[in-house]
Amino acid sequence: MRIAYVYDAVYPYIMGGVERRVWEVSRRLAGRGHDVHVYGMQWWAGDPDIEREGVHLHGTCRPLPLYRKGRRTFFPAVLFAASLVVPLARKQFDIIDCQHFPYLSALTTLAAGRLAGSRVVVTWHEVWGDYWYDYLGLAGALGKAVERVLATGSTFPVAVSDATREGMGKAGVRGVVPVIPNGIDLAWIRSIGPSPVASDVIFVGRLIREKHVDLLIEAVRLLRRDLPDIRCLVVGDGPERQLLEAMAAELGVSGSITFTGFLEKPDDVIACMKSSRVFVLPSTREGFGISVLEALACGLPVVTIDDPANASRMFARDGCGLLSSPDAGDLAGQVRTILSGSGYDPAACRAKAQAYDWGAVTDRVEEYYRGIWGR
Template sequence: MRNVRRRPRVLLVSHYYPPHLGGIENVVRNEALHLARHGADVTVLTSGDRAGTHDEDGVRVVRVAASNVVERRSGVPFPLFSPALLPTALRWARHADVVHVHDCLYASSWAAGLAAAVTRTPTVVTQHVGLVAHPSALVRAVQHVVYAVAGRPQLRRARRVLTLNADVAAFVRKLGARAEARHHLANGVDTSLFRPPADPAERAAARARLGLPAGRTLVLFAGRLVPKKGYGLLLDAHAGDAGDSGDSGDSGNALDTREAHDCAYDLVFAGDGDSAALTGRSGVHHLGALSAEDLADAYRACDIFALPSTAEGFPLTVQEAMASGLPVVTTDDPGYAPYGLDRGVALLVPRTVPALRAALDALVADPGGRAEMGTAARAFAEASFGWDRHVTALLGHYRDVGRG
């Protein structure tokens, strides 16, 4: 910080944190652990079934009691915090040199932003996504209101606004984040946990642990089973008899067709959500929501990764798949532009069933090409997404904005 402390005090704020499963919470946990290993005094402010403070591997985790009724009833991950949220945020903002908020959509972010303003603690915001194309008009309307009322002032006040891709960078710019505050910073990936199998025996063992077939080419999808992730497009491509119109939406034409055609590969889904859409399908396997360790096994068990999502840019699961040495098929999204990907590292295809089917069929038929792409993807991930690289950059931002 400006008056250098031996241990910079960082308050990380996230609506959820493990054991709750999800992308942002995994990012925050790894960020916290690696910041602590680099000598920072790290506190995480998050939700929990009950209030409490405890130490996890050198990280102070402060949980405020919250209800998850919204997530249980609608699938929208939005905890409802107890009134203790604001006084708790004020206490730990006073303790911190910098308050680092992950996504400005949530009540924990609003409370932390207000606490930082009151205590004059500099803020950093990592904005993970822009507006989510949710099928519910109500959810879409609420997003617009929340970002306008709570997100806009927080992004304008922030000393740093960190974004993961070009789409989110454009989103925060429209909401008023200052030009000098905006910076690109890729998520980190644990390249030791997410790694290729050491040999065919390790891949076979991972398949056996997860209950996956030994003799099939497996295409993995990891993420929530919601329309924006494109799981319906992947099912249509696998079924082979729907979606040929080229409609880029999640038509779900194959969702009523329970028997897939005689396909050369099986689909594996890791994630929760609309699991009923997967029930009774030939060649489709559902693993449910997985811990980070089990998800790493799923990457090692499979041969190809596919995620035809929209408005996500460079999702964390794509980075994890690349680190795991998998060839990747994903949507040709402008959010990838800052990363300079080429077809030797990942296949970026139009978000249509025919394009997705063609890309998967070509990879399934070319084991040598898959191996070359997987090797290139692993090298790209090691060079671009290592946690040490991420945390070194983050500590630099903290030093630039922090108080001494």
């Protein structure tokens, strides 16, 4: 099959969960003999059309900052959406898999795909619904309306989690929606040893408001009362970093919390997980949570927030961790339980991660593509 993926951010130049999915699946499909192309902003220098591991990468426009003050910027989304129409309409792909966000590029991909006679899959990673109003205020009505237009116009929608599928139904997606989850590279994770720098608690993710790392900092302050030597590692970067570091200093816990910033080598992130004792994700919004799965594959229990918008909470069950309310005291209590040796089983953590290897995920993606290709 001739397959195209569409997303403005491209792995490994931008390293997020959506980028990881596109890259891991596309390179495996290319390895199986498919002609695979990825369309995104040109984050690399030189020729806009390059090849990596058998995957053709196409930079359709110059890269622009995707975030400003922690929020997605509007003009880059418009620029990227406009840059897609001609190349996608001309190439006549069998399958175009467009990530649902940012919505404008998904809408132009649907239009270009119909012109070319391609089957356009829209992969949904989360649904915002009324959260648009928290994100943009009154202007959120426009965002919610665009989300609904995409929902009703998606002929071949895919969800990455059951929580996302439920939200898609509320947004207006019709018919049966298959769930094809994200994954992890189990063989790679097994090959990495622990870091020489040990910690008790680790967070991995982008430092944005929705991740609520402030709750973790406050929880560390509470835990220090009976665990004065507790060590917390915050891995990642983002617009909230300076505020969070200032908060840690103000609460007097800077000596207990290390902010590593962005770690360029993914191996280093896994090594840090393997030298920690509990993975904490205080996020209230997660479309999936690849970092949570990676932690489980390391045998690390997870503490996360019990919120319907947090799809990663499905992993913190069955001996794999604990759920907390969005309260620092409750979060500290759940972490304390894990650190005491209760509430989890490392073997159960690893077993749960087994079903999410990228190879198995790619099998499901390929099967779905073949099923709609002949329609």
